[in-house]
Amino acid sequence: MGVFQIKSTKNHETPCEGDENSKKNPEKIETCYFCNKKFDINKDDSSHYKYDKYPMCDYCSRFYGFYD
Numbered sequence: 001m002g003v004f005q006i007k008s009t010k011n012h013e014t015p016c017e018g019d020e021n022s023k024k025n026p027e028k029i030e031t032c033y034f035c036n037k038k039f040d041i042n043k044d045d046s047s048h049y050k051y052d053k054y055p056m057c058d059y060c061s062r063f064y065g066f067y068d
């Protein structure tokens with residue numbers, strides 16, 4: 001009856017990198033800090049967080065030429 005197969009249960013070292021969320025870009029609606037327009041910051045355009053804090057829409061990003 002059954003062979004003892006005691007292998008260390010070491011399956012769970014690190015959850016694989018690339019957590020599920022980082023692959024897809026779910027919409028994340030933010031309000032632009034500069035023009036108050038709502039936009040999807042996860043969209044693949046110039047929108048981004050200015051200083052990691054202030055949402056900045058694609059339009060303003062281009063307009064002001066801020067890319068980081």
Ligand SMILES: [Zn+2]
Pocket residue numbers: 032033034035036037056057058059060061
């Ligand atoms: Zn804007």
